Amino acid sequence: QKEVEQNSGPLSVPEGAIASLNCTYSDRGSQSFFWYRQYSGKSPELIMSIYSNGDKEDGRFTAQLNKASQYVSLLIRDSQPSDSATYLCAVSVGRSQGNLIFGKGTKLSVKP
């Protein structure tokens, strides 16, 4: 059974702090890794994609991938109350790599 594990939270950080979200996955054949944000009652919104080991930065967001440890993380710098949402880690699996396995998400709360 291919799995993606995330801490469910809630993770609470003060405004302006760094939020750190973590994810582990079980399928060593996975090639593509994604972070999505989902506000309550809304659809997932893509934040970052990462395909190779190391860090990838985009504005206030940094994704980190370590394939040897089967670990993906997302750092949010200068957290804002508007960042309060559930963050979903998704990993591609299967021969086509079109099948994304999602974690159950980490709920982030940024306190003003």
Added chain:
Amino acid sequence: NAGVMQNPRHLVRRRGQEARLRCSPMKGHSHVYWYRQLPEEGLKFMVYLQKENIIDESGMPKERFSAEFPKEGPSILRIQQVVRGDSAAYFCASSPKEDTQYFGPGTRLTVL
């Protein structure tokens, strides 16, 4: 550039009826994916389609569920003889190739 479009946004059906959910991918995207999100659960992959082809249907229930993506027109997810357990949010995503998936707003199905 319009995003992924889904309709209807809300659908109410009585047990035993059929539900048809439609998805129009983003312009230039030929890959479509369907996911289901049960209340308080994570997103679950159902099926991956390209024009006129099913690429991966490993997440589709064996009975009552079918999907198509015809040469012309939207992708359709069809649920026959709906039961209460089918009540969920159904999300469609699209991508230009086997890569980053962009999600539509979803269809909330309620079975009475």
